[in-house]
Amino acid sequence: MSEETKPTEAAEESQTMWLRSERAEAAAPAAASITDAPSPPVPAPAAEAVWAAARASHADAPAPRAPRPLLSAWIDERDGGDSTYFFGRIIPMPMYTVIFAVLAVITLVEVIISELPEGFLGTLLLVALSLAKAVLVVLFYMHLRSDSRFFAAALILPLIIGLISAMFLLAVPTTGYPY
Amino acid sequence: MNLSTRSPGSAGSGISPIWVVAAGLAIIFGGLLIGSFAPAILPPQASAESRQIDALFRFMLAIGGSIFLLVQGMLVYSVIRFRAKPGDASDGAPIHGNTTLEFVWTIIPAIIVTVLALYSVSVWNSTHSIKPNEQTVGAVGARYAWTFNYQLDARALPSGVTLDQLEPNIRAAVENGGLTLSSTQLHTWVNQPVAVSMNTQDVNHAFWIPGMRVKQDLLAGRTTEIRFTPIEAGVYRIVCAELCGSGHGNMAGSVDVNGNLVGAWLIVHESEDAFRSEFFDPLARAALFPPEDPVERGRQILASGVYPCASCHVVDDLGWNGAVGPNLNNVGSRAATRVAGESAEEYLRISIRMPGAYLVPGYNNLMPQFNAEPGQPNYMPDDDLDAIIAYLLTLKTS
């Protein structure tokens, strides 16, 4: 799965290799190929000098902000992850296990609710509980609470667009032309 | 980003205000001139809706024409005025933007589209609203023909016809909701609001009368509606505007070599009297007093267009020249020999009730199935089927 060139060394290697092969092929006759145009050999120091000069004008580039964890007051790992700070008490289990227990309990509650007589309140509760489960998984198992905000945007934007269109699809059969 | 606050106009381009005003006037008058071409492009106004819609279009064309002239004028002016002279290697003015100007050209288009939207809403509200005393017509789209259905009830009997004259079963039908009269043409009269209620037998179609400026899709499984009020007597082509298959282009009114109208046309009569005497009453009489002779009746049914056979088959007697299905001239003699042990009549009956059962070599299974039960799609009563077969068996090679 190594789709990346390895850090620094590989980049430098291929770069020097490019310079090497340019010298090696300097004398070779130009074969018919699409992009065999010769570019003037560029001494690396000359290019570096351009970058150094340009860099001087970028001294005010802002530093990236460190991500802030969400919900940290609610649940947090303590002493190397072997115990968890949960609603003000210390539980001697890893945070992942605590979350799992919560998820399992919610699922059990959901099944019980679904066996009760159908009603608006029950449906609302089911939606809320499953939403809570999804949020727990996303925040803690998928690490969204501590990862980049861009990841959250990548989740929320499609959710908004998806929900708008789903609402519309649900509305079409009732507001559309009669069958 | 070194944002300059100089506006291009004041930055030494040397444009006098008089020229700016003159250009502005030229653009506005040019837009109005372009807008005045609208009636020449659109079909003649023949419906009440077309007046409003054409006025809206003319308004949009004038504004669009102005914007067109403004942009192209700016473009041509810049291209001529600010072209680099040969040998001039310098750069242009380092202008990065102008907040006021950008604000102005955000606000002005916003105002224009707001005006257009409000105008469009008012036109839309008045054109698609329900009118009093509408003539309601049913339209059925099928690949590739239109059928229009008119209700004949006790109040709309032709003059000189009373309920007592009718046969009992027909009289019962008229009294209980009415008979359905079918035609391939849509007939109405001047200043009569029309409401067309549309269904499709197969794929989606779209009902379009360019002269009336109305269009509505026919959606499989749904009933859709369209309204218009013709204001000029005449004939107007009805067109299918939604791709419906191989014969999509043929699903429109046309004129044959003799100048006769073929297929779907809107016929607007001068008055209700003309509508009744020229179209409705003869049609009603034929339905109220069906010919005793099944052959005659079959011919009448097929000629009415209630079943869309004409779009695919050839029958010289009726002037049909569809090229999709088998030729029906002299079909009787061929039908008798097609399947061993089946008479021509049985063969035709099966071919209409279950078109896929036997296929004439060289033809695909494209024909809709005509069912015997009311409520099923493509309902064809046994009476009709008997009459049609009787008529088909009489067809000769011309």
Added chain:
Amino acid sequence: MSEARLEAGVHHAAVHNDSLKFGMWLFLASEVIIFTVLIAAYVVFSLDNRGIVKQIHESTINVLGLRLPSVFLVALNTFFLLTSSWTLVMGLREAERGSRKGLAQWITYTAILGIVFLVFQYIEYGILAHEGVVINGTGPLAEFGMRFYTPTAIHGAHVLVGVLWAFWVIRQANRGAYDQNPVGVEVFGLYWHFVDVVWIVIFTVVYLI
């Protein structure tokens, strides 16, 4: 950090990890939309046809002579999938602590639970098909069937891909590919948890409501 990036070349490890995870999140963004369409197609039907949905919800299954509501089978399945998510993050925890063995062990549990989920789904499909819920055909049960099987089967296909990926992760773990940087496990985790979240939604929308 940007200075460091400049000096170490573009493929700084932190950037590399962030890229992989962000890429997976973006891919999941597109999956959100696909599942929205499929689930919406079901909800359109279920809102207008409460009777059929109720009939199927109230059907029972025979487990060791006991007649149980059929939702228990699926609830059990949901529990398996939740558990698999938990075993996966526990594996990630082991990987972050540098334990190859622990990682491989926990991911193996994940794969097994995924397989169990698929087997149960297969059994459930069999029961429903026996009751006449088909994907093609006519009648209200077929109308329900096509809208039910499509999202659940496509979800099942995602679980299958996840199981195959889990085997790959186990293989890589044993080779020590995650010793230095367990981001590969984390990216796999994003996918697997997402499939889990989709099931949480499907379970509620299709089986409970």
Added chain:
Amino acid sequence: MATISVPLIGGRAVEGKRFGISDILRWTVDHKVIGIQYMLTASFFFIVGGALAMLIRWELLTPTLDIMADGQQYNQLFSIHGTVMIFLWIVPMMAGFGNYLLPLMLGAKDMAFPWLNAFAFWLIPPAGILMLMGWFVGQAEAGWTSYPPLSTLYSLDGQTLWAMSLHLLGLSSILGAVNFIVTIKNMRPVGMGYFQMPLFVWAILATSIIILMATPFLAGALTLLILDRVVGTQFFNPAQGGDVLLWQNVFWFYSHPAVYIMVLPAFGILSEVLSVHARKPIFGYRAIALSSLAIALVGFTVWAHHMFTSLTPELRIPFMITSMIIAVPTGIKVFSWLGTLFMGKIRFTSAMLFGLGFLSMFVIGGISGVMLASVPYNIHVHDTYFVVSHLHFVLYGGSVFGIYAGLYHWFPKISGRMLDERLGRLHFIVTYISFFFTFFPQHILGMSGMPRRVAVYAPEYQSLNVVVSIASFILGISTFILIWNVIVSLRAGKRASANPWRALTLEWATSSPPPVTNFIGDPVPYRNPYGYGSESANAYLNALESAYGPSEHPSPDAPKAIKPAPAAGD
């Protein structure tokens, strides 16, 4: 002496490898080669789609069927013409530009996921083959929109292949978009914040967001369509509880945003070309950048204006309003481009000519677009040649002119040789005039009553149709001027310097064509990608020239050096 563009075969550097024709046909993870692969594949399909268009116009010379056996054959032609031009020409061509230019503009060595990049490309040739294979089993004939039940119950097996092909193309788009967004987020160089990115990068960012959010709708709809056709489900069959509007809605959830997928990158190209060749900073950088995002987001709320004749009447007005709103950010862009030209030093290079042509023709498409947003007028011209004309003004006058401008602009960078400017001007003039006469009369045809997608039409429309057809044949031929230009220039064109236009964006801060690793060292951009006319920008460009050799485009500091110094090897 040749620079190597393809050392990264299968992820590993291969020494001494030259970039020849054979490399285009092989798996490589170099974004530059993949970009060229995209462009060549797309161009092949442009010719295929163009040939289909020529057949369509030939058929329409007369009001009756003449070269087609029946309407079905004609329907197959325009269905595949539309699909090929959209999904196999414009979209992959823009992906090609994005692939080639994005890492270069960001001063990066490659895309964030080079392997994924190659994989996304290699989905396209099989998809294209699958699409054309339809002719062996009965080609798709329901138009590129493929409304059921025509596309489910009444179509031949080619429709299934069509849907599978689009599935592959959609997947390719999504993977490409993921790659672009991650590259933009994580691989910008020092000193390049989001508001120092070239506008082409902004356009690709906005496009990728749309692709990511919209394409899955198409995937969902196609999944249901394939199930209906193959498995026997009835999602779109109203007789069995299906709904034909489900397809129309979900299809246009994708396909309206897809219009912006096709045109936003062309906007990006135009911003680059206008600024560089007018030697002037882009006017209102932030306005152009943010209006791309605005278009991307508002574009998700306007889909139903494609359904004004099938949508329930109560819902038409809201969609009219959103559709009109989207004209505002588009207008901002147009006026900003005009502001860029104003007081510039406009150089009439071929790239600039196509840029100007884009601006002048796209405006017509924009104006007719606002007209189409108005419900009462839309209803009259819906599904007529007016719409055909509008969409070609946007997609040909916009996207394709943008692609041409981009080709003339970046060809020196890609190939290391200049295109012939005289042939370029000829190409522009012939294309511009024949384009106008091909598509402008179609407005009138549509308004006066000719529906789209018909092989048989009323005789009164023949005269205009003949004009259109003849102009379209010239338009078809004009494409070969470009192809000839490319072939001739590749063989014997003038050698290009590193920065022939003296442009400030980073893709010019390296040799032409760029070396394997794109740059020597980690390049640092000038602080404003469009800072033309300032002393410091000139100093930056002069420093680049001193490192990479003189530009064809003279420096203002050396007004006598109009002719470039002959490049080595000439």
